[in-house]
Amino acid sequence: YPSEFVFSLFALAITILIVHTVYVLDIRPQAQAILERQREGMLNDPNYIADRSFYVLIKDYEQETCMIMLLWAVSILTYKAVHLRREQRVLETNLVHVPDGVRILPEDTREYARQIEAFEQSNGSSLLPRALLVALGRFAATRNVQDAANASHTVCQTEGDRLDSELSMLRYIAWAIPAIGFIGTVRGIGNALGQAQKAVTGDISGVTSGLGITFNSTLIALLFSIMVMFLLHALQRTQERFVLDAESYLDDRLIRHMYVR
Numbered sequence: 001y002p003s004e005f006v007f008s009l010f011a012l013a014i015t016i017l018i019v020h021t022v023y024v025l026d027i028r029p030q031a032q033a034i035l036e037r038q039r040e041g042m043l044n045d046p047n048y049i050a051d052r053s054f055y056v057l058i059k060d061y062e063q064e065t066c067m068i069m070l071l072w073a074v075s076i077l078t079y080k081a082v083h084l085r086r087e088q089r090v091l092e093t094n095l096v097h098v099p100d101g102v103r104i105l106p107e108d109t110r111e112y113a114r115q116i117e118a119f120e121q122s123n124g125s126s127l128l129p130r131a132l133l134v135a136l137g138r139f140a141a142t143r144n145v146q147d148a149a150n151a152s153h154t155v156c157q158t159e160g161d162r163l164d165s166e167l168s169m170l171r172y173i174a175w176a177i178p179a180i181g182f183i184g185t186v187r188g189i190g191n192a193l194g195q196a197q198k199a200v201t202g203d204i205s206g207v208t209s210g211l212g213i214t215f216n217s218t219l220i221a222l223l224f225s226i227m228v229m230f231l232l233h234a235l236q237r238t239q240e241r242f243v244l245d246a247e248s249y250l251d252d253r254l255i256r257h258m259y260v261r
Contacts, residue, residue: 004079008169011075012068019068023059031059062184062217066177070224073173077231080166084238090128091245095119096253103259109140127246131155135254145258152250160243167236174228181221188214 034053058067095116098104104112113136120129131152139148191213 004166007079008072008076011079012072015068015071015075019064019071023064027055028059031055056212057216058220060184060213060217062180062187062213063220065180066217066221066224069173069177069180070228073170073228074231076170077235080235081238084235084242087126087128088242088245090123090126091242091249093119094253095129095132096257098253098257102257104139104254104257105259105261106140106143109136112136127156127159127243128249131159131246131250132254135250139258143260145255145260148258149251149255152255153247156243156247156250159246160240163239163243164236167232170228170232170235174225174232177225177228178221181218181225184217184221185214188212188217 031053034056057063096112097115098112113133116129116132116136120126120133134155135148135152138151139145142148
């Protein structure tokens with residue numbers, strides 16, 4: 001399996017374990033204690049106004065699921081950001097040592113390809129060495145600079161499409177979080193309607209509890225969705241900039257030095 005797939009599964013399992021443990025040991029007991037104090041205050045004082053608590057806001061199962069999805073998305077984003085930073089550092093190296101005024105002929109491509117292959121073997125495969133090798137190979141085969149430039153740019157565009165397609169899981173998470181909040185909204189309204197008979201007799205605690213689930217789940221889901229979308233767009237912009245920088249590197253360091261007699 002790809003390393004990213006294994007990492008995402010491992011990150012999901014660890015996130016579920018940590019978040020559920022925190023909810024069971026801390027958040028739900030704290031929220032239950034706060035609700036008991038608020039209920040006693042309302043019984044003792046008709047003018048009692050309950051303060052909003054963060055524990056009560058995130059205590060339900062929908063908020064827990066949204067928290068798991070948020071942390072899972074952040075872990076995947078971090079993994080991709082670290083990998084992208086490693087790729088960007090390759091752009092800071094001089095893989096093709098071509099002084100100004102020196103031309104690369106089709107007969108010289110094998111010498112430059114050996115240098116790039118040695119770098120690729122010691123540092124792993126990345127976009128820039130692959131694009132450089134494709135450009136040199138095409139230039140040696142066709143003896144045409146335009147063909148070499150088109151081949152290298154095709155590799156960069158393919159890599160950009162691949163990076164964009166790999167964001168599909170993050171887009172799914174960004175869509176799933178508001179959907180989970182909507183499930184909490186439906187569940188809360190259903191609970192409130194189920195307690196409507198008690199509200200007729202004067203006990204509105206069941207209705208207010210159901211409406212609390214509705215508004216709390218919607219609020220948390222929207223906030224988490226905004227956070228995931230912001231991080232997703234930031235990563236996507238960085239990936240697009242990396243592909244453009246790679247194309248500029250190819251033009252400045254290699255393509256412009258190619259020459260056919």
